[in-house]
Amino acid sequence: MPNRDRMTSRWLRFAAVAAASLALLARPAAAQQILRDAETEAFMADMSAPLVQAAGMEPRNVQVLVINDPNINAFVAGGQYVWVHSGLIAAADNVNQVQGVVAHELGHIEGGHVIRYGEGMKEATGITLLSLVLGAAAIAAGGAEAGMGILGMGQQAAMGKFLAFSRAQESSADLAGARYLSKAGVSGKGSLEFFKKLQNQEYRLAIPQDDSYGRTHPLSGERINVLREVYTVDPAWDKPMDPKLEARFERIKAKLVGFVSEPSQTLLRYPESDQSLPAHYARAYAWHKSAYPDKALAEVDALLAAAPHDPYFLELKGQVLLESGKPADAIPPLREAVQLTNQPLIATLLGHALIATENDANFAEAEKVLRNAIARDRENPFAWYQLGVVYEHRGDLPRAALATAERYSMMGEDQMALRSADAAMQGLKPGTVDYLRAQDIAMVSRAAVEQKRKKR
Template identity: 40%
Template sequence: MSKRLTSVAVFFSLALALLAPTTATAQQISLIRDAEIEATIRSYATPLFTAAGLDPEAVRVHIVNDDTLNAFVAGGMNLFLNTGLLMRSESANQVIGVIAHETGHIAGGHLARTQEALRAATAEAIIAYVLGIGAAIATGDGAAGAAVIGGGQSMAQRSLLKYTRTQESAADHAAVAYLDATGQSSRGMLEFFEILGAQDLLLSGNQDPYLRTHPLTSERVEFVRRHLDISQYTDTPPSPEFVKSHARMRAKLIGFLEPLGRVLQHYPKSDDSLEARYARAIAFYRDARLNEALPLIDGLIAEYPQDPYFQELKGQILYENGRTAEALPYYKAAVALQPHSPMLRLGLARVQLDLEDSAFIKSAIGNLEEVVRAEPRNPGAWRFLSIGYGRDGQLSMAALSLAEAALSRGDKSEAQVQADRALRQLPEGSSAWIRAQDILDQASRPRS
């Protein structure tokens, strides 16, 4: 068996990949990459982004590996959806309603404004702190000072909470407008609010984060109800394709993330639906029961030979069990059926490199070049590309790819080392040489 690219493959495990965050954050999160689920979310989100006047390509969608009910926007044009929300959603409309609401936050610039509100709230707290010290000195009464400080902090918190509720209401108004503009019902939003309403009865420590970051008020619920009374799209069902894709998305997430016993509770062997067989195939594969996993995925491929994600799963099952040569045609088929998917191309390239056959090196490089063209900040893809260039004898391009990978990870020191190494070997004035200069310049800038 060929020497497997284990150290790199850990970063991008195909079909479902758990990605460690590349920068330090207050709360560490892991992200899931999956071609099918990303395509599903994109199909829901793109019409809403367009209705909001956003460039769909400029909004990055991330799937967070967290079983709590949550969704949020961060860093401007970044939408995050928790796996817990996706798995517990009962319909595509509920997920679409959440995306519409979060789109309202993005289009309204609420994230930047929240930072301003936080600064204002902090300023109020600081002023109260200064006044409190003054009161304590003037009266000699520490309790008086504490009362002023406490009152100032409470005032700041009330100010921020009022601001947050105003934003939530604005996002709701925007969301129903986007849903109407795309001919979709807002009923999923109301259903999601009802789920949150049940959560509202729990102690705050047991509530899902969505409720704490998106305060639910009776006014918000009543607003959506009133809108449903007047909207011409209230009873419009989701498209049949959305219904199917939602069922598959939930099945895939449950199959990959839940223990086998729980998967079989959701999807017993008596359930012969597509999504049930899909979930069981994944769960049996994860439990090393290939004699049960392979017949299920083979049956799905026989029924749906043009489905790229069934082909991908068969390839993954074979690849992860050391049958790399057998996996290759399935990854090839997946890419042929969905050539614009970076994740599918990345899977194919990984298999091609892992075969360690010179006949596949050029093709692997071509696939990886397509991946980094679509996802220039994908450090795993750059790392694989460096391996491909290295095996092809293109050492300068291998160094440049390592520089790109380091820069994507935020490792400026390593980016400088590799960019400098590439510069010494690349033809001066070439596009690659210019890119290496750019990386060196970016890596040498002080952190803002």
């Protein structure tokens, strides 16, 4: 009897691990570093707008954002957000390939697939729990070997059920994406080309190509065969890419490679012999990362020689100057970039430069610039940090604490957000807008802190 009890306990733990494995499989990717960049976000919005409209959604409500991850992937994880890995952009040959990926992810949003993942999980978990009960009963009755078999088959059946559910969602998103591309008048060639890239990756990893059972996604070859029949008969199949959009993509890709890659890799990919604008862009970031500001500025000046009033070239010049210890010199190009775009991320950089001069005369402008930036984009922790510095400089400690509370709240640092919000309320007049905002942050943060404490 003691041995049988231990066997039952062992398989109870096994079944619990099996259920946990299903939960992990369904869980979206963990939080990763978001790459906030004014030019990239503007490009992503313009590139995806026709597809978003074709999917029946409002472009202003859908965001396509880039995260720093070298893997070739994209995903949705709730809300109307499409997350694209930096590795995917670096691997894409043209803008049409990225549009194909975004169209597929929009299919997941329209289909409510993130929410419906729970349906697949519920059914698979039900199979696991049933096999747990039957297996444990068999073990308790003395049939240890039979019980082990029931549990093993139950786990396999549950996993297979969930994987089949996931593959069905992927196939549905493929076809939905094809509809959006067609309605938007965008060719599906890029979509097929990208699936061929994924297929080549499967070949390199020696993934069997005869059956997609056991995978969350259908095999790329299976997807290509289905989509080829849809895309090749579409009126947009032979439609060329927008040359202006493609030129913008090449710039985005180059600056992203320069920002996330090792400088030596960037310089191999974009050698000095390449005098194109994207190559100058990439090398500017590579030299800046390597702490060669003069070489970085030479590349930026080459860009500005071709386009003297390009706001993003001006932004880069200001960034290089600021981060190499010349904040006063950074102000003029950043001012012009803000005037040309009214872009909050660039405005935040200008505010930083004004503060970094440590010149009292610049703090009033810094406050104005930063308050305007936050009014257009509240989800910017660094802007709140800089605004807090301005408030502290002028002795307004309650509002400095409130700005700090905003920053910590966005960063998920609930304990620090609570402390800062409480400190702000001590000095703010009750009933004012700022007091009520501090109160809201304190209430939400306190609840989050208590919830975490209960889970320990």
